[in-house]
Amino acid sequence: MEHSNEDTLANEAALRFCGSADYRLEVCGGGTNNTTRHLAYAGQAYMLRLYNTHEEWEKAAFEHQLLIALRRLMPGLPFGIPQPEMGAAGVGLIRLENGKLAAMFRYLDGAAPDFGLPAQAEAFGRAAGQLSGALEQVEQQEAGLDLPAYPPYYALAAAHPSCPLYEVLRFCWEPSDEFAGCMEALDVLGRQLEKVIPVLDKLALLPHQLIHGDLNASNALVTPSGEIAALLDFEFVTRDLKAMEPSVCLWGLLPEAGADEQAEARAWVSLEAFWRGFIEVRPLSAAECRVIPELMQLRSLDVFLHFLGRYRDGVDDASMLLRQIPDTAARLGQVEKHGERLLVLLEGQ
Template identity: 30%
Template sequence: MHSLHCGSNSRATLYSARVNANRIRKTIITMATPAPKTGHHDVKQSLRDEALSLFFDASDIKVTPTTGGVNNVVQYVETSSGERFVLRIYNNGNKSDKVRFEHEVLRQLHELEKKSGEKMSFDLPRALPSKAGRPHELLSSGAECCIFHIIEGTLAKTTSPEEVGRATGELCTAMAGVRYDIMPPPFNVEGCTPIAPYWELFKAHHAVMTREVFYNEVDTNPGFNVCREAIDYLVEQIRDIEVRMEGFKKLGMPVQYIHADLHYDNVMVVGDKVSGLLDFEFCTYDWRAMELAVALSKYVGEAEPLPLIERFVTGYVQKGALTETEIDCIPDMINLRIFSNVVYFTGRAIAGEDGLDSLTSRAGTYAKRVKWVNANIDAIKNTIKQKLKVLTSV
């Protein structure tokens, strides 16, 4: 069950989105393996050793768990000489095309740095070539694996929002230089990516793909009853934004490749300096402004969001571009990111990649964020416009 997203005009897909919703759900549940405990993905030692053997000769490799890895198996690796790396074994339904695309985007970004002669102000993930010279390898289980060099630092969280904003704007501008025409097939067509853009909300996960599957699942699965009030509110809001998105598509907002998951839990800092940006596995071709919206979607969950948003945007506008139309759409785009998470975790539960608690445990938080955004639409837009005005008047 694979899909390739090629924009609204030229779609190539190997997943039939016209199948009856109940039939899809029944088929996927039959195929699914038991879901791992949410946020704690592990792997058999034999598979881990297989992955390590594709990259290292030594047998005295030390492996320790990380605190990250919400979607994938992620472990620290240390060689006998003291070199440190990160092992990633993907838990994405064995979607090799997603891994190939991620590493191609990273390759182009590194190449852009070399050609310009100017390194970005932070590090990007850098894959260790396998013994065969490849950035990632296919395991006997069907999962892909790779080894990344360590990026020093700690997760930014809510520290240094201005610096994180500046780095986010810098990356967004750099991502505009990623070219589809030099990508390997099938990605060498404009807009063709293995990850759907946010405007294709119900394609956030391959086990959903249609609005009918999503709405049927949240309506009939008794597992949602533990958060019924929150999930019903989110569903109501999703139905509302479906209508508004049709209008967004007619606005001609800039589109480009974006990281699409660049929030403060994917940013490393050393002191107040951003040392690296992580996890490019959800890169897609989307509205440029979604990069900013994704970042802000985490801050709106904090106790006092507006000061954090103000400081983040102060940094973002120094390196990233925005139009008036994009700014006016940012509040809805923030919510769109949250709704995408709802669809995504619903799909992971259907496919057996996670337990349903990966969503039910977050539903209340998601609903709270959406309510805050809806109550502060003007404040969000005015903050961004003010910061942009200050910058352009200097």
């Protein structure tokens, strides 16, 4: 039976971590940034991760350092977080023969959430707020914590080494034939990028702390009762605006572009429930609340730059970027469409 390259790499990593071939790997659902496998060994369940976005040791090492500190300093968190496991490798992070990084984490139980259910959305808000508070305390208490390798969202010029902003704008205004069908969406992205660049310095003056930076339904698990069982994937943790954490979450909860009136109303109920849960445990200042719509726009632009960078680096072929361009442009439009209603909600905390 022919194995894919991902299977070969996963088996190389599993053998290193387990120390023998007496293990079982199973394909599981994962995000677009990494390859993940269920790993069963010696009566224990683990998650194996192969890092696809980068091969930079310091980025993954910071994630592991933070997770260990978070577990040690914040043992009372009401949800699980990933914990690196060393196994036979003796270290929690290894480099494979082809240069890729791999890690093994203890398996966390739970089901995929449905944030269309207001109760789950509110639980997600509370958990996001609790994590925000915990990350702030870890930053204050862990004197030896390294500096995060990822830049804050507002540092767009440093968002991806393969995406200097002048080249991104040129890509938006003068796309190659391969992306000519996305001209309208690219125009939206280019105009928003030009609009946001002058306000980045103003955003940088707001309160900062460590943030997860990528909290969404794909990075959460729920219990049978709908509470948050675990928050996952701390790969992109960085020091950023405190208000950026809920902004990323709200961005993911916006009504879909083109949704009918009933679907839009349901999305707003969940969005409001999330915000209620978040501010219950993590209030923000009026100044922070006012910029959240701008930060949601920034999230769209950062996602676009992330996938443009993956395409330029050869990590993805054009098909992934062709999907992301209209999606991020549509989300920009949704933030603009719902901007006034968002501000009423946010400033009414």
